[in-house]
Amino acid sequence: MMEQIYASTKVVSFSSGVQPGGFCYLASWDAFFLLNFTRVDKVFRDGTQVNIGNPVSYWSLGNRQGGRHFWFPYTTSPLDCYAADEITGQPSLAEVLNPAWKIPFGTWRAGDYLDEVAGLFLHNNYNGLIKIFRLADGLQTGQIQVPGGPSYDSLAYVSPGKAMAFHKTSGKVALVDYLIPALVWQSRVEPFTAAAFDCRHNLVVVLGADGKLRIYLITPVPAVLSAPAFSPEGNPYWLSGKKVRTQLTGDMGEPCPDYWIHWQLLGTPPRGSLWKDKSKTDAQGVAENFYFGPTDTTGEETVKVQVIV
Amino acid sequence: MALYPISVKAPCLTYHLWDGVAPFIHYNDYLVTPPRVYDESLNSLGHFFYDPGTDKLVGFATFSIYHWPGWAVYRYEWDPVTGAFLGRSPASIFAMAWANHAGPGSYGAIYTTWRSCYAISEVKSSTLTHASGMWEINPWTWNPQRIFNFAVVNRENKIIAGVGSWYLETWDISGTPFLKGQLRLPQPLGYLAYEDRKHCWAITKNGLIAKANYQIPRWEMLSSVQDPSPDAVNYLCAFDTKRKRLAVFRQRPDAEDGACQCQLEFYYPLYRVAGLTEPVPVSRLRTGDLVRFVAHLYGDTGEGVASYLLHGELLEPATGQLLTPMSGAELCGGATFRYRAPGPGSDTLKISAVITDGEGA
Numbered sequence: 001m002m003e004q005i006y007a008s009t010k011v012v013s014f015s016s017g018v019q020p021g022g023f024c025y026l027a028s029w030d031a032f033f034l035l036n037f038t039r040v041d042k043v044f045r046d047g048t049q050v051n052i053g054n055p056v057s058y059w060s061l062g063n064r065q066g067g068r069h070f071w072f073p074y075t076t077s078p079l080d081c082y083a084a085d086e087i088t089g090q091p092s093l094a095e096v097l098n099p100a101w102k103i104p105f106g107t108w109r110a111g112d113y114l115d116e117v118a119g120l121f122l123h124n125n126y127n128g129l130i131k132i133f134r135l136a137d138g139l140q141t142g143q144i145q146v147p148g149g150p151s152y153d154s155l156a157y158v159s160p161g162k163a164m165a166f167h168k169t170s171g172k173v174a175l176v177d178y179l180i181p182a183l184v185w186q187s188r189v190e191p192f193t194a195a196a197f198d199c200r201h202n203l204v205v206v207l208g209a210d211g212k213l214r215i216y217l218i219t220p221v222p223a224v225l226s227a228p229a230f231s232p233e234g235n236p237y238w239l240s241g242k243k244v245r246t247q248l249t250g251d252m253g254e255p256c257p258d259y260w261i262h263w264q265l266l267g268t269p270p271r272g273s274l275w276k277d278k279s280k281t282d283a284q285g286v287a288e289n290f291y292f293g294p295t296d297t298t299g300e301e302t303v304k305v306q307v308i309v
Numbered sequence: 310m311a312l313y314p315i316s317v318k319a320p321c322l323t324y325h326l327w328d329g330v331a332p333f334i335h336y337n338d339y340l341v342t343p344p345r346v347y348d349e350s351l352n353s354l355g356h357f358f359y360d361p362g363t364d365k366l367v368g369f370a371t372f373s374i375y376h377w378p379g380w381a382v383y384r385y386e387w388d389p390v391t392g393a394f395l396g397r398s399p400a401s402i403f404a405m406a407w408a409n410h411a412g413p414g415s416y417g418a419i420y421t422t423w424r425s426c427y428a429i430s431e432v433k434s435s436t437l438t439h440a441s442g443m444w445e446i447n448p449w450t451w452n453p454q455r456i457f458n459f460a461v462v463n464r465e466n467k468i469i470a471g472v473g474s475w476y477l478e479t480w481d482i483s484g485t486p487f488l489k490g491q492l493r494l495p496q497p498l499g500y501l502a503y504e505d506r507k508h509c510w511a512i513t514k515n516g517l518i519a520k521a522n523y524q525i526p527r528w529e530m531l532s533s534v535q536d537p538s539p540d541a542v543n544y545l546c547a548f549d550t551k552r553k554r555l556a557v558f559r560q561r562p563d564a565e566d567g568a569c570q571c572q573l574e575f576y577y578p579l580y581r582v583a584g585l586t587e588p589v590p591v592s593r594l595r596t597g598d599l600v601r602f603v604a605h606l607y608g609d610t611g612e613g614v615a616s617y618l619l620h621g622e623l624l625e626p627a628t629g630q631l632l633t634p635m636s637g638a639e640l641c642g643g644a645t646f647r648y649r650a651p652g653p654g655s656d657t658l659k660i661s662a663v664i665t666d667g668e669g670a
Contacts, residue, residue, distance in 0.1 A: 003593070005590050005592075005593065005594055008589075009587075010587075029611075029613065029641050030603070030605070030639075030641040030642075030643045031605065031611065031641070040495070041611075042610070042611035044605050044607070044611070045586070045589040045591075045603065046586045046587035046589050048605075050607070050609075050610055050611035051610075052517070052531060052610050052611060053494075053495025053513075053517060054496050054497075085492065085493070085527075085528055087527075087528035087531050088492075088493070088495045088519065088531050090492075090494075090495055091493055092491075092492070092493070093476070093490075093491045093493070198591070201591035201592070201601070203591060215589065215590070217592075217593055
């Protein structure tokens with residue numbers, strides 16, 4: 001579960017059938033574009049909502065590399081994807097993002113993702129399957145299967161090569177690296193109506209059914225701190241230090257970076273010694289230390305790790 | 310960039326009071342049915358533009374009237390500084406029935422699109438009629454063919470910017486006309502106004518105002534009229550090229566007694582602040598950590614308003630420390646404040662901005 005840091009007191013009004021992918025973070029605005037049936041709005045994080053025009057009938061949205069969005073007319077297939085104007089948020093007909101390959105029926109959904117820099121189009125297929133197509137010729141170059149993953153509703157830009165998939169009814173999110181391609185980790189937030197990724201501050205921002213915006217850190221709430229283990233496995237040899245590791249993860253196994261882990265030897269007095277009494281978890285949620293055994297004997301020693309959440 | 314309102318002239322039209330005498334033939338009896346007391350009512354303002362030749366705002370309007378023949382067409386003139394009514398004179402029905410939407414363009418001339426044909430023509434400001442020898446072009450002969458309801462004529466650079474329905478199109482007419490680009494309008498267009506050889510202004514029927522560089526083309530700003538009224542029938546705009554400001558005609562339904570409620574509004578293309586969002590945390594809330602808060606200064610359509618200093622303050626009793634007591638608004642209007650809490654607790658962060666008079670509200 002990701003850590004929620006904010007819920008707006010203002011309520012955003014939206015149509016009951018708003019598309020989950022119709023809510024995009026625009027980096028140049030540092031705010032969100034909301035597509036409704038009869039209006040398009042600019043929405044700030046605190047829920048301030050300003051109408052900036054009407055939508056194009058029978059057009060829908062997807063997210064785009066760099067914290068932008070694109071439009072496509074979904075009644076005509078195969079699809080042309082159009083860049084969006086950064087002042088009005090409306091489609092810019094002069095800029096077709098997929099000139100070489102029109103996206104055929106069956107390989108697109110509202111909320112799909114386009115990276116014209118890497119030349120890739122990501123399509124949310126079904127049951128956690130994300131297909132990756134090359135914009136140059138439509139060749140499927142890879143796919144990412146999220147284990148136990150739902151049919152994601154939208155994908156949003158996180159950083160170069162990385163995108164986040166959102167599923168509204170379960171609140172599941174998945175960070176994928178679409179250049180490798182591979183799943184990085186999964187987590188979840190409260191179920192929502194629409195979601196966007198604030199790539200400037202690394203935040204998941206969701207629009208709840210109650211109209212409130214909720215902001216989550218990309219880091220999950222810590223749930224499990226693994227028992228410390230030697231790495232590589234084996235016993236320490238007297239005074240030579242041996243690396244000992246622990247991993248802090250969320251309830252779906254996602255890593256929790258930037259937490260201070262406190263290390264302690266429980267023997268009275270301790271038989272060996274630790275290099276540090278505190279260390280910080282890295283991007284994988286792993287904190288490391290070194291244990292130095294006693295000089296004179298063999299035996300057992302208990303290492304205790306703690307974390308302040 | 311948001312628009313800063315200068316003044317409002319309301320109403321900008323005054324109807325003729327009914328003298329109580331019913332002629333033998335009369336029309337539109339609702340006009341004089343109590344509580345209504347005027348024998349005329351504005352139907353629509355078909356043309357609205359700044360005439361650089363006379364330095365006046367000009368409008369052509371159709372009226373429903375009580376007397377024969379039941380309708381009338383008038384040419385209106387207003388003072389471009391105050392919006393004061395300067396006079397009206399009867400005009401030909403063809404100024405409304407044939408000419409579509411007129412406005413200024415290159416060489417200080419007035420140009421119009423037509424309901425009666427597909428051409429864009431230079432016309433006389435006084436009558437909106439085209440005379441032989443005047444400039445004209447026919448977009449129906451272009452490839453693909455075009456019919457424009459609104460057009461901006463730039464003969465110096467040989468550019469036409471026109472709107473048929475949802476797109477502002479730029480055509481290069483230096484040789485065989487070709488489409489340079491399109492900009493989608495955020496809402497159905499109310500009027501299009503020429504500013505100069507690069508820029509034009511569009512106002513939508515719901516009161517959004519957009520400025521475009523039509524030569525590229527690209528949108529350069531999106532804003533709105535001040536306090537858009539839900540009962541507004543239409544909005545039209547004209548750009549006063551002498552004073553570099555925008556005039557907006559807001560057409561509203563008549564009052565209960567039949568009085569005109571239309572108004573003229575004047576705007577400078579300057580910053581106008583509409584609001585400041587609440588500061589929202591964008592990083593982890595932990596004791597000892599630097600916590601970042603972001604607030605946005607925004608204009609009428611949510612456009613970021615830059616170049617202002619935002620001031621942060623922790624309200625008493627404060628336990629934490631605000632490390633950024635002031636922060637400049639970026640282009641998107643956002644400003645970041647940094648805060649650190651020494652221990653568990655709660656603090657209230659107040660953000661404010663001083664907007665000096667003449668720069669915003």
